Amino acid sequence: MLSKAAARNFFLVGTFLCFGAFVLLTIDTISKVPAQTNAENLTDSAIRGKHIFETNNCMGCHTILGEGAYYAPELTKTYPKRGAEFIRLMLTDPEKLYPGQRKMVKYDFNEQEKDDVIAFLKWISEMDLNGFPAEPDLMQ
Numbered sequence: 001m002l003s004k005a006a007a008r009n010f011f012l013v014g015t016f017l018c019f020g021a022f023v024l025l026t027i028d029t030i031s032k033v034p035a036q037t038n039a040e041n042l043t044d045s046a047i048r049g050k051h052i053f054e055t056n057n058c059m060g061c062h063t064i065l066g067e068g069a070y071y072a073p074e075l076t077k078t079y080p081k082r083g084a085e086f087i088r089l090m091l092t093d094p095e096k097l098y099p100g101q102r103k104m105v106k107y108d109f110n111e112q113e114k115d116d117v118i119a120f121l122k123w124i125s126e127m128d129l130n131g132f133p134a135e136p137d138l139m140q
């Protein structure tokens with residue numbers, strides 16, 4: 001049985017050690033963000049694409065980087081999976097690609113805005129996300 005003083009010391013040392021580890025790991029994570037996100041590749045177009053993404057409520061239906069709603073596909077790896085032209089078609093006339101199915105909003109984007117969204121999705125897809133999203137474990 002610990003004495004009261006020993007229990008207090010145990011609590012204090014444990015708390016400070018864990019807090020110190022938390023601070024160090026946080027600093028380590030933050031210092032890796034620019035390299036893992038390829039911050040140097042963040043073009044003006046990709047930044048405009050992010051604003052378009054946010055102001056048009058894409059996350060009301062989609063997830064990206066795992067966040068958002070679960071009605072429509074995860075968009076983190078859409079760029080390498082589908083390619084720019086498919087995304088452009090989706091942003092032009094989604095009904096044409098999936099007639100009579102779940103609906104995506106038909107947006108009235110001009111070509112520049114579509115390029116910007118595509119640049120944003122490309123930049124997102126190139127991030128090092130420590131393996132997210134995981135490949136499905138399909139049996140051979």
Ligand code: HEC
Binds near residue numbers: 071
């Ligand atoms: C009302 C819900 C809704 C909103 C809002 C929405 N989408 Fe979609 N989106 C969908 C659905 C549903 C699909 C899938 C079509 C299907 O498989 O039937 C889709 C598919 C896509 C695809 C193709 C993904 C793939 O892997 O096939 C892209 C790219 C996409 N959406 C981009 C966007 C962007 C960018 C925005 C915002 C500007 C947006 N979506 C807003 C519902 C939505």
